[in-house]
Amino acid sequence: xxxxxxxxxxxxxxxxxxxxxxxxxxxxxxxxxxxxxxxxxxxxxxxxxxxxxxxxxxxxxxxxxxxxxxxxxxxxxxxxxxxxxxxxxxxxxxxxxxxxxxxxx
Numbered sequence: 001x002x003x004x005x006x007x008x009x010x011x012x013x014x015x016x017x018x019x020x021x022x023x024x025x026x027x028x029x030x031x032x033x034x035x036x037x038x039x040x041x042x043x044x045x046x047x048x049x050x051x052x053x054x055x056x057x058x059x060x061x062x063x064x065x066x067x068x069x070x071x072x073x074x075x076x077x078x079x080x081x082x083x084x085x086x087x088x089x090x091x092x093x094x095x096x097x098x099x100x101x102x103x104x105x
Contacts (some may be wrong), residue, residue: 033060
């Protein structure tokens with residue numbers, strides 16, 4: 001005979017397995033879209049291509065071209081001759097407010 005505790009464990013195990021399989025399949029689809037992304041060159045035709053796209057957005061593309069650093073290029077400590085640039089740096093500040101009731105920030 002199967003006890004209620006065993007049934008609970010079996011049911012929760014099946015539920016978690018189903019959830020994790022669903023998440024795996026969703027991420028696998030995203031990875032497949034990224035692998036199949038078209039390769040575009042950074043040139044004068046790129047703005048027109050983006051403007052012509054639906055919603056003025058290209059969902060997954062690989063851009064190839066030469067970029068110039070705003071300051072100095074980053075060099076790798078692990079691979080000699082490998083350089084890179086930072087596209088965008090996001091700085092988010094959190095504002096602290098004095099709570100007089102708790103007497104803390």
